Amino acid sequence: MIMDLNYRHLEYFWATAHDGNLTRTAERLNVSQSALSVQIKKLEERLGSALFERRGRTLHLTEVGRIALDYADTIFAAGNEMLGVLQNAERPRELIRVGSMATLSRNFQIEFLRPLRERSNVEIVLRSGSTMELLRGLESLNLDIVLLNQPPPKDTMSPFISHRLAEWRVSLMGSKAHRKSASSLEELLREQPVLLPTTDSNIRLGFDSLVSRLSITPIIAAEVDDMAMLRLLAREGIGMAVIPPIVVRDELKAGQLFELTTLPDIAETFYAVTLQRRFPNRLVEELLQSRDFGPAEF
Numbered sequence: 001m002i003m004d005l006n007y008r009h010l011e012y013f014w015a016t017a018h019d020g021n022l023t024r025t026a027e028r029l030n031v032s033q034s035a036l037s038v039q040i041k042k043l044e045e046r047l048g049s050a051l052f053e054r055r056g057r058t059l060h061l062t063e064v065g066r067i068a069l070d071y072a073d074t075i076f077a078a079g080n081e082m083l084g085v086l087q088n089a090e091r092p093r094e095l096i097r098v099g100s101m102a103t104l105s106r107n108f109q110i111e112f113l114r115p116l117r118e119r120s121n122v123e124i125v126l127r128s129g130s131t132m133e134l135l136r137g138l139e140s141l142n143l144d145i146v147l148l149n150q151p152p153p154k155d156t157m158s159p160f161i162s163h164r165l166a167e168w169r170v171s172l173m174g175s176k177a178h179r180k181s182a183s184s185l186e187e188l189l190r191e192q193p194v195l196l197p198t199t200d201s202n203i204r205l206g207f208d209s210l211v212s213r214l215s216i217t218p219i220i221a222a223e224v225d226d227m228a229m230l231r232l233l234a235r236e237g238i239g240m241a242v243i244p245p246i247v248v249r250d251e252l253k254a255g256q257l258f259e260l261t262t263l264p265d266i267a268e269t270f271y272a273v274t275l276q277r278r279f280p281n282r283l284v285e286e287l288l289q290s291r292d293f294g295p296a297e298f
Helices: 007-019 022-029 033-047 063-084 106-117 131-139 176-180 185-191 202-213 227-235 245-254 282-290
Strands: 052-055 058-061 094-101 122-129 145-148 160-174 193-197 219-224 240-243 258-275
Touching: 007 022, 007 033, 007 063, 022 033, 058 063, 094 106, 094 131, 094 282, 106 122, 106 145, 106 245, 106 258, 106 282, 122 131, 131 145, 131 258, 160 176, 160 202, 160 245, 176 258, 185 258, 193 202, 193 227, 202 240, 202 258, 219 227, 227 240, 227 245, 240 245, 240 258, 245 258, 258 282
Parallel strands: 094 122, 094 145, 193 219, 193 240
Antiparallel strands: 052 058, 145 258, 160 240, 160 258
């Protein structure tokens, strides 16, 4: 049985979803706003679900609306391709939107996405931001999965699901000169400058607790809120970096940096956060089940 989907209704929905504004879309399509609303309403009746919800004067996609938009994007992209040139049909591209803390290890992100990176039918959209920005994006269905280094608060009202991906020990990473002078942990911390994450980091909290227990006042060369910058400063020999090995994986392999010593009881844990959804993105489940991202990867 051929389903009686009206593609004109779908086109009006598609245009409105991308514009985010009925008035603007009606002007662009040269139809009245009321006629546009009626066409979208008919599509909602055909699908049995609302596609938009109003928040003040702004239109926001519902979960069903987000899924319908993904299909509409594929449908109209295929139509444009067909008009351009006739060729063998290709499998529709799949899309996954991944959010990540701006300070999270790039190497870890690359490893996490490895199962999808070389698949020609998958498009990966990467966005970075603060934890709150990313969780809002997840809740509004603009993101499918978020990568963090700590789980969001969990209570009976929270819609988020936290998946613990890996835990990496934290070490002192230094240059060849640091390696030559390497001695005990206490001597290193007393004599050599250190590069630290900022005080809002779990790694920094663990480090501050460690030096307090050892009654050491460290020589702080720099405090950095970006792991990529911390990695560059360590590579320049500015000081010993307090970071997990995965952050400087390439430098360790190339002999540019060395793991001087492990810091006891300090680790960074990586989490993937998803949302309880009626229609989950299957690529998210594929990523979560694909492999282990712990130290064995290194």
